[in-house]
Amino acid sequence: MKDKMGVISRDKNQINCIYANDSDFGKQLEGYLEASGKEILMINLNKTMLTPTQWQDLATDLNVGIEQFLELSKVENVDKTSTFSANDYVTILENNPEIFKGAIVMNGDKTAHITSVTEVLEYFDIDSAGIEEKSHS
Incomplete structure (x- = not known):
């Protein structure tokens, strides 16, 4: 059984x-x-799973449904046209952490669901040259 995470502190x-390390993006x-x-x-979802309440809080912060975080086409026997409750989506994710799309990044009161490197850079308002400079200094 995967560890469940308590309250997510924001600083x-x-x-x-929050990510799953299966994808190249996650790595x-x-x-x-x-x-x-x-x-x-x-927070690697393959090792530590959020609670249903935490998922709901994140979805509320981002003004989306939990299903927006999931790539349901990767789950056997789940029809893309099916609708589930928020708790059902959390259960599907708990059993299939690899279907989590991208990452959720939080810094203070700023929360974003990102699915590409470009979005990571936009989140911090920096360009790739800025990253290269910081990594060499």
């Missing part, structure tokens, strides 16, 4: 990143976040 000096993510110069807390 402007720390970046919390590259930490390096990009480190360029911010802030403390980083990586």
Whole structure:
């Protein structure tokens, strides 16, 4: 059984990143976040699963349904046209963490669901040259 995570703390000096490390994007993510110069807390859904309440809080913060975080086409026996309750989506995710799309990044009161490196850079309002400079200094 995967560990369940308690309350997600938010601090402007720390970046919390919720992701699944199965994808190339998930594997590259930490390096990009480190360029911010802030403390980083990586929450890998393959090891630590959020609670249904935490998922609902994140979905509310982002003004989306939990299903927006999921790539349901990767789940056997789930029809894309099916609709489920929020708790059903959490259960599907708990059993299939690899279907999580991108990452959810939180810093202070700023929360974003990102699915590409470009969005990571936009989140911090920096360009790739800025990352290269920071990583070499």
